[in-house]
Amino acid sequence: MAIGWYLVVSALIFCIGVAGVLSRRNPLVILLCLELMLNAANLALVAFARMWGGEDGQVFALIVMVVAACEVTVGLGLVVAIYRRHLPVDVDELNELHG
Amino acid sequence: MSQVLFFIAAIGALAGAIGVVTLRNPFYSVLALAFHLVCLAILFLLLRAEFVAAAQVVVYAGAVMVLYVFVVAYVGGGDELAGGSALRILGPMFAIALAVELCIAMLGSALKGITSKGAPYVLGFGTPGHIGRLFLTTYLFPFEIASVLLLVAAVGAVVLARRRRGLEEPDEQLLVRIRAPRPAYTGTMAEAAGTRVAETVPPPEAEAVGAASDSREEGGW
Numbered sequence: 001m002a003i004g005w006y007l008v009v010s011a012l013i014f015c016i017g018v019a020g021v022l023s024r025r026n027p028l029v030i031l032l033c034l035e036l037m038l039n040a041a042n043l044a045l046v047a048f049a050r051m052w053g054g055e056d057g058q059v060f061a062l063i064v065m066v067v068a069a070c071e072v073t074v075g076l077g078l079v080v081a082i083y084r085r086h087l088p089v090d091v092d093e094l095n096e097l098h099g
Numbered sequence: 100m101s102q103v104l105f106f107i108a109a110i111g112a113l114a115g116a117i118g119v120v121t122l123r124n125p126f127y128s129v130l131a132l133a134f135h136l137v138c139l140a141i142l143f144l145l146l147r148a149e150f151v152a153a154a155q156v157v158v159y160a161g162a163v164m165v166l167y168v169f170v171v172a173y174v175g176g177g178d179e180l181a182g183g184s185a186l187r188i189l190g191p192m193f194a195i196a197l198a199v200e201l202c203i204a205m206l207g208s209a210l211k212g213i214t215s216k217g218a219p220y221v222l223g224f225g226t227p228g229h230i231g232r233l234f235l236t237t238y239l240f241p242f243e244i245a246s247v248l249l250l251v252a253a254v255g256a257v258v259l260a261r262r263r264r265g266l267e268e269p270d271e272q273l274l275v276r277i278r279a280p281r282p283a284y285t286g287t288m289a290e291a292a293g294t295r296v297a298e299t300v301p302p303p304e305a306e307a308v309g310a311a312s313d314s315r316e317e318g319g320w
Contacts, residue, residue: 001105004213006146007205009109013116013135015198020120022190028125028171032132035163036116039139042151050146051210053218058148058225059233059241065158066245070252072163076170077259083174084262092184 006047014040025090027082031075038068105145111138129167136160146217148225 013036020033042061049057083089115135119128136159143152205213212218223229234242 001102001145001216002214003217004206005105005109006142007213008202009112009142011201011205012113012198015194015201016113016116016120018197019191019194022193023184023187024120025184026125028167028174029119029128032119032125032128032167035132035159036119036135039136039159042155043139043142046143046146046148046151049148050217051212051215053221053224055225055229055233056237058151058230059238061148061151062154062230062234063238063241063245065154066249069158069163070248072166073252073256074259076166077256079170079174080260084260089174 003047003051006050007044010040010043010047013037013043025092027075027079027089027091030091031072031079034071034075035068038064038071101145104141108138108141108145111135112142125171126168129164129171132167133160133164136164147220150225150227150230 017033017036017040020036021030024030024033042064045057045061045064049055049061079089082094087094112135115131115138118131119135122128122131136155140152140155140160143155
C-alpha cells in the first residue's frame with residue numbers, strides 16, 4: 001500500500017480523538033481520546049520512517065509511547081484523587097479554576 | 100494480500116476509535132481502545148516496524164489497558180448525562196474540518212514518497228537489534244531522559260493517589276452510634292462465646308475516628 005493511505009488513516013484517527021476530547025465529559029474517556037491522538041501520531045511517524053527507510057522514526061514512536069504511559073499514570077492518579085475527595089468525576093463540574 | 104490486511108486493520112482501527120468516542124459506558128470505551136491498539140499493531144507490522152508493534156501490544160494493550168480497567172472498576176464508570184454544552188456540537192464539527200484540512204495538506208503535498216510504497220526493504224529493518232543499537236548510540240540521551248521521566252511519573256502517581264488522613268470531619272451520627280453504651284452480653288458473637296470481655300466503656304476517640312472513616316478508604320489499592 002502507498003504511504004499516503006497510512007497517513008490518511010492516521011489523520012482520521014487523530015480527528016476522532018480531537019472530537020472525543022472536545023465533546024466528552026468523563027475525564028477517563030478524555031484520557032482515552034488523548035491516547036487515540038498519540039497513537040495517530042505514532043502511526044504517522046512509523047509511516048514516514050518506512051517512507052525514508054530509516055529507523056529513527058520508530059525510535060521516536062517508542063519515546064512517544066513512554067510519554068503516553070507517563071501521561072496515563074499521572075492522569076489516572078488525578079482521577080483517583082478526584083474520586084477520593086468526593087468530587088464529581090466530570091470535567092464540566094470541576095471548574096474551580098475557571099479555565 | 101497486504102492490501103486486504105491493510106483495509107481490515109485500518110477499518111478495525113477506525114471502528115475502535117469511533118467506539119472509544121461514542122460508547123456511553125467508559126468500560127466499553129476501554130475495550131474499544133484495546134481493539135483499536137491491536138489493529139494499529141497490525142498496521143505497524145505492515146509498515147515493517149516489528150519491535151514497535153510488539154511494544155504496542157505488550158505495553159499498551161497489555162499494561163496500560165489493565166491500569167485503565169482497574170481505575171474504571173474503582174471509580175465506577177457511570178453513564179454520563181447528555182449535557183447541553185455547546186462543545187458537544189462544535190467539537191465534532193471542528194474535528195471534521197480538521198480532518199478535511201489534514202487530508203488536503205497531506206494528499207496535496209509535493210512529497211514524492213507518499214505515493215510510493217516506501218524505501219526498498221533492507222534486511223533487519225525495524226528489528227529489536229537495529230532499534231536497540233540506535234537507542235544506545237545515537238539516541239542515548241533521550242533514552243536516559245525517558246527512564247527518568249518514567250520514574251518521576253510513577254512517584255507522582257503514588258503521591259497524587261495516596262490516602263490522605265484528616266481531610267474531612269468524621270460523620271457525627273456514626274460517632275454517636277459507635278460510642279453508645281451497650282449492655283453486656285448483647286451484640287457480638289465474641290462476647291457470647293466468652294472470648295471477649297463485654298465492655299460498657301466507650302472506645303477511645305482515635306478508634307472511633309478510624310472506624311468512622313469513609314468506606315471508600317477501606318478498599319485502597
